[in-house]
Amino acid sequence: MANSAEPSLSNNTSSSHLSNGSISHNICPNGSDHARNLEVISLNKLSSNLEQLLIDSDYDYGDADIIVEGIPVKIHRCILGSRSKFFHEIFKRGKDKGLSKNEGKLKYCLSDLLPYGKVGYEAFLIFLSYAYSGKLKPSPMEVSTCVDNVCAHDACGPAINFAVELMYASSIFQIPELVSLFQRRLLNFVGKALVEDVISILMVAFHCQLNQLVAQCVDRVARSDLDQISIEKELPHELSEKVKLLRRDLHQDDENDAPVVDTLSLKRITRIHKALDSDDVELVKLLLNESDITLDEAGALHYAVAHCDPKVVSEVLGLGLANVNLRNSRGYTVLHIAAMRKEPSIIVSLLTKGACASDLTFDGQSAVSICRRLTRPKDYHTKTEQGKETNKDRICIDVLEREMRRNPLATDPSVSSHTVADDLHMKLLYLENRVAFARLFFPLEAKLAMDIARAETTSEFAGLSASKGSNGNLREVDLNETPIMQNKRLISRMEALMKTVEMGRRYFPNCSEVLDKFMEDDLPDLFYLEKGTQEEQRVKRTRFVELKDDVNKAFSKDKAEFSRSGISSSSSSSSLRESVYYKARKM
Incomplete structure (x- = not known):
């Protein structure tokens, strides 16, 4: 399960979890059981005492704040600097970019400190708790599970994304034992996750230089049915080339049976996609007029929904030349792709043009179930204050579920009123x-x-x-x-x-x-x-x-x-x- 704690990181396993070597394992040279028990008891007590600094407001002795997703988190530089080489270097600089002093406390913005990736509020709290106490807390359900009631949460989007955030934190903040643990956890995800979710695992493995994890992810993507265009859009050139070369090696025996590729048609399709990337729908129309390629043959609507601005999607729909319920080679309709992107304006545009919300993928997923598997309970259940924007993930699910239940004949478009x-x-x-x-x-x-x-x-x-x-x-x-x-x-x-x-x-x-x-x-x-x-x-x-x-x-x-x-x-x-x-x- 994605939200389970690792027993190997319990505070009673080793004092090395509490220090970067400053506490000796050999408190008792003769190795007596009594001395070992005393060591364990002492470390347990130290762990609990340090944890009080984070969880008890009466122990608010923090000398700095780290702002994470707009929320200030109090820290003690002496503890965090001694546990993490990354923060030791940050604090040693004294005055750093983005650092300010307010009411006697130093303030750091976490997003300004990260060289790559994202570490959210909940992931940072788990890292901080481990840094202070040596104990790894379970992942919070509200950010490491999805809102699909039938999901086991062992490889859904939120579970993977939260593990990816924890890996970024462990690697960037230089806690090697956590890096090793989360690499194993991500390796377990690779075989079970949808290939789209493997992309995020591959990206963190690439940035954190985890060669074993990179190799496993590249192999999984190469063996999948994910199209090469999406791979090139989502991955750096170095990784997309690795996938491409591995696919070539895997399919060498099938080359004689492979269909002949029409290079001219492929070139025309690529031009249409590039025109969409440039938000130039007029050029798309011109390219269609100059060739016998259609929008459906080019997969233009699928491409626009996955990669382009919502305004471009609306303009492509406005041409009236694309089948809004067309399936791609993987069996996904355009609405399925929109559900993966979770952009409400695109979803409503497609529904307005006749997209069928009840269509299923080859593995039995509807657009709303796709959306639910990608949405965290934290986002779905967050209360929205009057006059404030509702969470986009929530709106996507609401709109799709209402469309599934809606009787098209019951809609009354009239806005007339007897008082008007x-x-x-x-x-x-x-x-x-x-x-x-x-x-x-x-x-x-x-x-x-x-x-x-x-x-x-x-x-x-x-x-x-x-x-x-x-x-x-x-x-x-x-x-x-x-x-x-x-x-x-x-x-x-x-x-x-x-x-x-x-x-x-x-x-x-x-x-x-x-x-x-x-x-x-x-x-x-x-x-x-x-x-x-x-x-x-x-x-x-x-x-x-x-x-x-x-x-x-x-x-x-x-x-x-x-x-x-x-x-x-x-x-x-x-x-x-x-x-x-x-x-x-x-x-």
């Missing part, structure tokens, strides 16, 4: 305000819907669309604009906003229901919170509080299906009030 007049300008004002409030309450979800609908490309929002504290960003009046031109512009804007609301209804139905009720029943009165008698103002303010409760409940309801509680933030509530007051003044 038929006048074009009134409809547009209604939609502007509705989307603006959606952006205020649920910023990332609203942005996702707007990106798909391309609402940002048309004229600017009125009123609440402005950023907090700004004077708005209203469209300047064009005196030369004719009525026909104006109507065309307004209709274009309204269609984009209608598409935005449709996306919101499709993927966030409960929140959309609250917004509907708010727009119909409460918005007119809330624009005038400061007008009327004192009693009227009191009633309006009471309703305003109820509105915020409704929004919180709707958000909770949308998330409850996915085992998530509601949200609350006093600062966000304050922002909401300020925004409504701003709108009231503009009215």
Whole structure:
């Protein structure tokens, strides 16, 4: 299991775990059992006492902080410097780049100290605990397992990634006994993991110069069905060449039976991929017109989803020339590739164009199960404060699961309301305000819907669309604009906003229901919170509080299906009030 502790690193195995040789193993020259027991007891006590410095706030004697993922971690330079040659050199320099002194404590930013790789907060705490106590703690479940209920967590993405982080920490901070242990752990992953996850193991082995692990990973990748294009995109040239040469050796006997490669077609496909790398979809169209290669034959959509900017994916989909449910040679649809990348805007773009969320890979994985196997419980269950962005991994899973359950015939794209007049300008004002409030309450979800609908490309929002504290960003009046031109512009804007609301209804139905009720029943009165008698103002303010409760409940309801509680933030509530007051003044 990825999260199990190694008994060989227990504090009672050897005093060398507590020191780089400063504590002798030969406390008792005659080797009596009593003296050995005394040594073990003493080391156990020393280990526990030093660990108190990390876990007990009453022992806060740290003289420096290391900032890890924005979180300060207190350290004692004398202990950490004596245990790690890396930190000994850092502390010996005195003043280092990125080092500052605040309130008497030195501060280091861990990301500035690392020459390569990534060491997260939880991985650094495990390293720190070992450095102080000589004991290796089990890997925390919230960062070393995934949220797939049927996964054994013995080779899923989070389990491998956390072991990779621990290897980086052990190697960079120069703790050789940990390097040896995690090399063995990663070797166990190589045979069981998906080949995509072996890539990350190969990268850490390469940087840490672990030749045995490099050889095992190269062999696994060479024997896999991972395409050479992906290998060259993911690996340094030195490693991709090793894989290429080994594949050639492995398939020498099959050369006579291998199909003849059309070098001209291969060259044309490579040009299409390079055009996608350059974000030049117009060049892609030109290359398609000049040859008989199609987007599907070039695997262009798979390539764009895996390696290109989401905007490029949207433009390729806009050509209408690619099969959105096409499988590649490995049996992966484009949506499967998007699930591996975990970019919500790409996933929603594909679903909007008809991608089938229920399609399975050859080994029985759906897009949502792929996403779940790559998502940590820490990211999936983290509460999102109102007005703050939701974790992207969570949104990908939410969207895919809702799509799996959705009845396509039940979707009602209409955004009409009996309180909205038929006048074009009134409809547009209604939609502007509705989307603006959606952006205020649920910023990332609203942005996702707007990106798909391309609402940002048309004229600017009125009123609440402005950023907090700004004077708005209203469209300047064009005196030369004719009525026909104006109507065309307004209709274009309204269609984009209608598409935005449709996306919101499709993927966030409960929140959309609250917004509907708010727009119909409460918005007119809330624009005038400061007008009327004192009693009227009191009633309006009471309703305003109820509105915020409704929004919180709707958000909770949308998330409850996915085992998530509601949200609350006093600062966000304050922002909401300020925004409504701003709108009231503009009215």
